[in-house]
Amino acid sequence: MHIAELAARRVAIWGFGREGHAVVKALRSRLPTQALTLFCRAAEADAARAFDPALEIVAGEPDAAALARFEVVVKSPGISAYKPALLAAQAQGTQFTSGTALWFGENPQARVIAVTGTKGKSTTSALLAHLARSLGVRTALAGNIGLPLLELLGQHADLWVIELSSFQTGEAGPLELGVVTSLYEEHLDWHGSRERYVADKLKLADAARTLLVNGLQPNLLDRTRHHPRRLLFGTPEGWHVNDGFIRRGAQVVFPIGQLAAPGLHNALNACAALAALEAVGMDALAAAPALATFRPLPHRLQPLGEHHGWHWVNDSISTTPLATLAALESLHGRTVTVLVGGHDRGLDWTPFVEAMRAAPAHAIVCMGANGARIEAALRAAGVACPILLVNDLAGAVEVAKARTPERGVILLSPGAPSFDQFKDYAERGRRFGALAGFDAAGTAGIDGLGIEQIPRD
Numbered sequence: 001m002h003i004a005e006l007a008a009r010r011v012a013i014w015g016f017g018r019e020g021h022a023v024v025k026a027l028r029s030r031l032p033t034q035a036l037t038l039f040c041r042a043a044e045a046d047a048a049r050a051f052d053p054a055l056e057i058v059a060g061e062p063d064a065a066a067l068a069r070f071e072v073v074v075k076s077p078g079i080s081a082y083k084p085a086l087l088a089a090q091a092q093g094t095q096f097t098s099g100t101a102l103w104f105g106e107n108p109q110a111r112v113i114a115v116t117g118t119k120g121k122s123t124t125s126a127l128l129a130h131l132a133r134s135l136g137v138r139t140a141l142a143g144n145i146g147l148p149l150l151e152l153l154g155q156h157a158d159l160w161v162i163e164l165s166s167f168q169t170g171e172a173g174p175l176e177l178g179v180v181t182s183l184y185e186e187h188l189d190w191h192g193s194r195e196r197y198v199a200d201k202l203k204l205a206d207a208a209r210t211l212l213v214n215g216l217q218p219n220l221l222d223r224t225r226h227h228p229r230r231l232l233f234g235t236p237e238g239w240h241v242n243d244g245f246i247r248r249g250a251q252v253v254f255p256i257g258q259l260a261a262p263g264l265h266n267a268l269n270a271c272a273a274l275a276a277l278e279a280v281g282m283d284a285l286a287a288a289p290a291l292a293t294f295r296p297l298p299h300r301l302q303p304l305g306e307h308h309g310w311h312w313v314n315d316s317i318s319t320t321p322l323a324t325l326a327a328l329e330s331l332h333g334r335t336v337t338v339l340v341g342g343h344d345r346g347l348d349w350t351p352f353v354e355a356m357r358a359a360p361a362h363a364i365v366c367m368g369a370n371g372a373r374i375e376a377a378l379r380a381a382g383v384a385c386p387i388l389l390v391n392d393l394a395g396a397v398e399v400a401k402a403r404t405p406e407r408g409v410i411l412l413s414p415g416a417p418s419f420d421q422f423k424d425y426a427e428r429g430r431r432f433g434a435l436a437g438f439d440a441a442g443t444a445g446i447d448g449l450g451i452e453q454i455p456r457d
């Protein structure tokens with residue numbers, strides 16, 4: 001859909017986060033006299049009026065009748081496409097779209113690499129943009145990573161690296177390359193079931209002329225086996241990790257010890273980025289040395305440094321138990337106290353519990369809404385390390401300091417969303433950094449968002 005197609009139609013915008021702001025601004029820039037209604041939370045109403053006095057503001061959650069008043073509703077990604085009110089309005093003829101879909105409608109000729117995955121999509125996207133820029137390519141980095149596409153409406157890039165969440169994969173237009181980094185259980189509250197989550201995630205395959213997937217995941221391989229142009233990373237024939245190096249087939253390319261982002265999974269993310277560059281005809285071997293200058297993303301296994309004798313690692317974006325296990329694997333051999341727990345979505349913690357029974361952390365601090373459930377599962381399994389239960393993050397940090405020896409690691413990798421205590425994972429990560437004694441700049445925003453080109457020597 002083109003923005004121009006909204007002219008003179010009954011249009012509403014649903015959601016007033018950063019995506020909602022971008023939609024309002026984009027529609028006003030192209031359709032300045034268009035009547036627009038905004039559905040937002042009551043607490044956002046005054047800010048919305050100040051942002052655009054011409055908006056009709058409807059505070060509160062819209063029901064099916066309210067939505068059905070409109071021909072088109074542009075919704076924010078966090079609003080589930082499976083809400084009963086949305087489905088009912090849709091059945092009555094209301095069309096639902098998004099900022100992502102509108103951007104693709106406005107940019108059908110853009111050269112796009114879209115990246116999704118349960119874990120690894122943000123780091124892989126940022127690595128891709130960093131490596132492409134090291135080759136002198138004018139590259140945009142946007143999407144779910146923290147910059148809505150409509151904020152870049154009307155701007156030019158030679159390559160668009162776009163991160164898409166499972167909420168957005170069905171909104172992508174035709175694209176040159178789709179990348180799927182991993183596929184695990186996640187976001188069941190939005191999608192309603194694991195099967196629908198997987199199906200929604202893999203809608204990216206429908207839009208991608210070429211599809212690059214993690215060859216180490218049997219389920220992902222099986223679900224994408226019919227794609228006509230499927231490529232793999234992680235397997236010995238292509239870009240993979242072996243014996244401490246990133247390799248392309250038999251060729252040694254880059255030592256993983258020189259990656260600033262720690263862990264085997266980040267080395268695999270680098271393989272995905274290099275394979276993606278190669279898949280679109282760029283010189284991945286020439287780009288590989290730039291891996292040494294990539295700055296790890298905040299809140300994603302972010303080493304904050306040493307303070308008061310402990311090493312602090314912020315992995316606040318960890319929202320599944322498997323992500324917590326990956327974080328612990330990246331710190332293998334070190335003395336680690338891990339902070340787990342948060343908003344309870346009912347995910348299965350059995351893999352984490354079994355891993356801790358086999359090779360426990362130094363200590364496990366359980367917190368938040370599902371902290372008691374995690375603690376009970378760990379104790380029932382007989383995990384042989386100190387297991388502590390606290391109410392909140394501040395209490396978890398204090399207990400961790402008391403239990404962790406000098407030069408040990410205090411790792412925030414909750415394995416759960418932040419919504420029981422915080423607005424989002426970034427706020428949780430910043431709070432963790434502050435409790436650890438670090439300046440807010442240490443958990444700052446993501447480098448490289450937007451459109452950049454790094455001149456080549």
